[in-house]
Amino acid sequence: xxxxxxxxxxxxxxxxxxxxxxxxxxxxxxxxxxxxxxxxxxxxxxxxxxxxxxxxxxxxxxxxxxxxxxxxxxxxxxxxxxxxxxxxxxxxxxxxxxxxxxxxxxxxxxxxxxxxxxxxxxxxxxxxxxxxxxxxxxxxxxxxxxxxxxxxxxxxxxxxxxxxxxxxxxxxxxxxxxxxxxxxxxxxxxxxxxxxxxxxxxxxxxxxxxxxxxxxxxxxxxxxxxxxxxxxxxxxxxxxxxxxxxxxxxxxxxxxxxxxxxxxxxxxxxxxxxxxxxxxxxxxxxxxxxxxxxxxxxxxxxxxxxxxxxxxxxxxxxxxxxxxxxxxxxxxxxxxxxxxxxxxxxxxxxxxxxxxxxxxxxxxxxxxxxxxxxxxxxxxxxxxxxxxxxxxxxxxxxxxxxxxxxxxxxxxxxxxxxxxxxxxxxxxxxxxxxxxxxxxxxxxxxxxxxxxxxxxxxxxxxxxxxxxxxxxxxx
Amino acid sequence: xxxxxxxxxxxxxxxxxxxxxxxxxxxxxxxxxxxxxxxxxxxxxxxxxxxxxxxxxxxxxxxxxxxxxxxxxxxxxxxxxxxxxxxxxxxxxxxxxxxxxxxxxxxxxxxxxxxxxxxxxxxxxxxxxxxxxxxxxxxxxxxxxxxxxxxxxxxxxxxxxxxxxxxxxxxxxxxxxxxxxxxxxxxxxxxxxxxxxxxxxxxxxxxxxxxxxxxxxxxxxxxxxxxxxxxxxxxxxxxxxxxxxxxxxxxxxxxxxxxxxxxxxxxxxxxxxxxxxxxxxxxxxxxxxxxxxxxxxxxxxxxxxxxxxxxxxxxxxxxxxxxxxxxxxxxxxxxxxxxxxxxxxxxxxxxxxxxxxxxxxxxxxxxxxxxxxxxxxxxxxxxxxxxxxxxxxxxxxxxx
Numbered sequence: 001x002x003x004x005x006x007x008x009x010x011x012x013x014x015x016x017x018x019x020x021x022x023x024x025x026x027x028x029x030x031x032x033x034x035x036x037x038x039x040x041x042x043x044x045x046x047x048x049x050x051x052x053x054x055x056x057x058x059x060x061x062x063x064x065x066x067x068x069x070x071x072x073x074x075x076x077x078x079x080x081x082x083x084x085x086x087x088x089x090x091x092x093x094x095x096x097x098x099x100x101x102x103x104x105x106x107x108x109x110x111x112x113x114x115x116x117x118x119x120x121x122x123x124x125x126x127x128x129x130x131x132x133x134x135x136x137x138x139x140x141x142x143x144x145x146x147x148x149x150x151x152x153x154x155x156x157x158x159x160x161x162x163x164x165x166x167x168x169x170x171x172x173x174x175x176x177x178x179x180x181x182x183x184x185x186x187x188x189x190x191x192x193x194x195x196x197x198x199x200x201x202x203x204x205x206x207x208x209x210x211x212x213x214x215x216x217x218x219x220x221x222x223x224x225x226x227x228x229x230x231x232x233x234x235x236x237x238x239x240x241x242x243x244x245x246x247x248x249x250x251x252x253x254x255x256x257x258x259x260x261x262x263x264x265x266x267x268x269x270x271x272x273x274x275x276x277x278x279x280x281x282x283x284x285x286x287x288x289x290x291x292x293x294x295x296x297x298x299x300x301x302x303x304x305x306x307x308x309x310x311x312x313x314x315x316x317x318x319x320x321x322x323x324x325x326x327x328x329x330x331x332x333x334x335x336x337x338x339x340x341x342x343x344x345x346x347x348x349x350x351x352x353x354x355x356x357x358x359x360x361x362x363x364x365x366x367x368x369x370x371x372x373x374x375x376x377x378x379x380x381x382x383x384x385x386x387x388x389x390x391x392x393x394x395x396x397x398x399x400x401x402x403x404x405x406x407x408x409x410x411x412x413x414x415x416x417x418x419x420x421x422x423x424x425x426x427x428x429x430x431x432x433x434x435x436x437x438x439x440x441x442x443x444x445x446x447x448x449x450x451x452x453x454x455x456x457x458x459x460x461x462x463x464x465x466x467x468x469x470x471x472x473x474x475x
Numbered sequence: 476x477x478x479x480x481x482x483x484x485x486x487x488x489x490x491x492x493x494x495x496x497x498x499x500x501x502x503x504x505x506x507x508x509x510x511x512x513x514x515x516x517x518x519x520x521x522x523x524x525x526x527x528x529x530x531x532x533x534x535x536x537x538x539x540x541x542x543x544x545x546x547x548x549x550x551x552x553x554x555x556x557x558x559x560x561x562x563x564x565x566x567x568x569x570x571x572x573x574x575x576x577x578x579x580x581x582x583x584x585x586x587x588x589x590x591x592x593x594x595x596x597x598x599x600x601x602x603x604x605x606x607x608x609x610x611x612x613x614x615x616x617x618x619x620x621x622x623x624x625x626x627x628x629x630x631x632x633x634x635x636x637x638x639x640x641x642x643x644x645x646x647x648x649x650x651x652x653x654x655x656x657x658x659x660x661x662x663x664x665x666x667x668x669x670x671x672x673x674x675x676x677x678x679x680x681x682x683x684x685x686x687x688x689x690x691x692x693x694x695x696x697x698x699x700x701x702x703x704x705x706x707x708x709x710x711x712x713x714x715x716x717x718x719x720x721x722x723x724x725x726x727x728x729x730x731x732x733x734x735x736x737x738x739x740x741x742x743x744x745x746x747x748x749x750x751x752x753x754x755x756x757x758x759x760x761x762x763x764x765x766x767x768x769x770x771x772x773x774x775x776x777x778x779x780x781x782x783x784x785x786x787x788x789x790x791x792x793x794x795x796x797x798x799x800x801x802x803x804x805x806x807x808x809x810x811x812x813x814x815x816x817x818x819x820x821x822x823x824x825x826x827x828x829x830x831x832x833x834x835x836x837x838x839x840x841x842x843x844x845x846x847x848x849x850x851x852x853x854x855x856x857x858x859x860x861x862x863x864x865x866x867x868x869x870x871x872x873x874x875x
Contacts, residue, residue, distance in 0.1 A: 340596040347607025355606045375725055376608065382722040404624045404731050406676035408616035410597055420612050422620065424727045432610045432724045445627060456607065464607040 723861010
């Protein structure tokens with residue numbers, strides 16, 4: 001089946017990189033092998049594929065009036081099986097219940113399943129891809145993968161300005177053993193590298209030729225090539241196999257971020273779109289259990305489009321290097337002695353459903369009579385005591401200021417010490433929560449913070465998603 | 476509508492208090508037997524003389540059966556009371572009202588807590604199923620929020636603040652060193668306190684109260700009957716309690732330099748007792764020094780120091796054992812730890828000793844012995860800054 005051109009394309013996009021970077025040299029220093037040059041991105045201890053997906057979707061939808069008809073979540077590292085992960089994303093975005101939410105997952109290629117479906121659909125669709133990737137200590141995967149999430153809002157001009165039109169594409173599929181992982185493993189296995197190259201390259205040629213032909217695009221008309229796949233050796237040979245000039249290949253960010261798997265083609269595409277001018281034709285070649293090729297051409301609308309947190313800013317905003325032991329601890333590779341404190345408790349299902357808009361979307365309540373904002377929502381106002389005079393007030397995108405804070409060295413955390421802050425929101429409302437992505441030594445009264453969706457912890461196999469504050473990125 | 480109080484209507488005629496500490500060899504039942512029998516003996520009564528019981532524990536048992544089973548109570552009313560860290564005080568308050576109502580002649584308030592059987596560091600909360608969104612801070616972290624807010628509001632720099640907090644811990648350990656019932660019976664040098672490992676914010680290990688087991692009990696009767704049991708009863712002058720909207724953590728008007736609940740409850744207590752100048756009228760106060768910044772803020776909330784000047788009074792020694800107004804002469808939570816259900820009654824036990832001049836010589840306060848003051852205060856709070864419950868009692872050795 002070919003994915004033909006239609007009037008659809010990208011209305012908005014958002015890429016989310018976690019705050020932390022691991023210097024690959026730290027791996028070499030610790031183990032005497034592995035590692036290498038450069039850095040990789042690392043999801044914090046309180047992040048997973050779902051929480052990062054929420055952040056990417058928030059960046060995507062922040063300046064858009066469009067309510068998607070469906071949300072597709074693609075991940076090779078889904079936090080839950082049996083339970084649909086996309087529902088937490090749906091809830092965090094405070095989408096109406098009529099909006100469909102579903103997972104496509106298991107392998108990095110699943111993102112293309114979601115994108116094809118979105119591009120073939122007739123209603124606006126939100127696609128989000130997110131992976132938290134690593135491997136065994138010392139492995140190539142540990143050093144060369146990374147963590148990220150990317151979201152696309154796909155639709156047509158009826159929904160809003162299309163910034164990059166979908167020109168169509170083609171695929172090639174074959175059954176071969178490249179990379180595999182049992183659901184309970186926390187690392188992948190791969191077949192001999194040279195075999196993968198043998199299997200992939202003819203598929204690259206086949207898909208590229210078919211795509212050029214179907215879409216009536218000449219290789220010379222391609223301005224930029226987004227080329228990626230977890231099989232590095234096959235990717236290196238793929239430009240030639242596809243018949244495109246190596247010079248047109250966009251930087252794949254692997255030296256800084258690592259290969260993020262499912263979202264990675266989208267991550268590179270985002271960095272291209274961040275700086276693209278109108279009428280740029282972008283060819284995406286994604287090697288993942290077969291090859292998917294597609295074309296986008298930017299429209300004049302891209303000139304007005306401003307990504308909320310461009311990738312460049314997120315790359316620059318990253319923290320100083322993360323300790324390798326901390327990285328191993330966060331990824332569950334180092335089982336550290338916990339404090340002598342009770343195990344974290346899991347949230348209960350009925351109260352979580354009752355407070356869904358609070359817990360997932362950070363919607364408080366505002367007293368109509370006094371204007372006082374309540375976080376969490378209350379029935380009786382703290383100002384004047386009016387009963388049931390409240391209306392919902394979404395607070396997730398409102399910034400706040402630190403009123404007072406403390407460093408809790410006794411509380412249980414995978415990354416002690418816990419930084420707790422009391423924050424006052426612009427326009428009213430106070431909340432007490434954890435501060436994440438921050439150095440305890442740098443916190444001050446008066447600091448500016450924004451809210452971020454995180455996984456507070458996991459107990460009884462239940463992930464407890466809620467919101468924390470993080471320092472506002474300095475421009 | 477009014478809070479009228481029951482000034483001079485009831486009296487404490489006997490008390491018992493176990494040593495507080497890590498009682499690996501004692502169960503909840505053991506401690507209940509010890510504190511209750513000591514209280515009976517102190518009042519010169521038998522268990523059968525007691526008409527009803529108020530029993531306080533946060534989590535060392537449920538229902539009145541925890542007490543009645545331990546003491547083999549002969550089919551009498553036993554009310555189990557819980558009000559966070561003010562639990563022991565609440566047992567006492569409600570027991571007093573039962574006597575004042577005329578329903579009973581002689582009642583007992585008994586508090587107990589066994590904290591050292593769970594193997595954890597610090598206090599642990601009770602688990603109520605919820606949506607997982609409550610801020611999950613430890614107790615020291617919640618109370619440590621007071622220090623930077625106070626410093627900022629009153630222009631106390633970080634080093635001065637550390638000196639103030641250290642002074643409070645040093646004083647309470649000094650007092651506790653003179654108390655055979657205390658968990659920690661050694662003086663601790665300011666240097667040691669100041670350089671101890673940090674637990675939360677500016678608070679080091681010595682800024683936090685200990686974790687211990689203990690039990691205390693009081694026997695209460697109508698004031699006119701008091702001399703049947705003892706020559707030196709303590710009369711209840713005031714019993715006040717406040718629970719508020721607990722809105723500090725969600726109300727931008729709350730500034731983390733005061734406990735609104737304490738201010739409300741102490742105003743009620745002073746009105747009930749007819750106290751107009753606490754600084755000169757109160758002989759001693761046992762206050763809830765769960766963490767050192769709590770005691771600092773309490774000195775202002777209770778009216779012992781002007782707003783913003785409490786830290787100077789602390790440094791000047793006003794609240795020392797030989798100061799104008801000794802605070803926590805028994806060593807406080809700092810030296811006793813905080814077995815929750817017992818603490819409020821343990822505070823009352825120090826009033827019992829000091830106002831009747833039965834405290835050991837090296838701890839007897841001059842405000843009673845020399846200055847002839849007759850009023851003692853206990854203050855107990857539960858919760859956290861901005862969302863607590865507060866109890867205040869005033870007791871005195873004279874009627875009127």
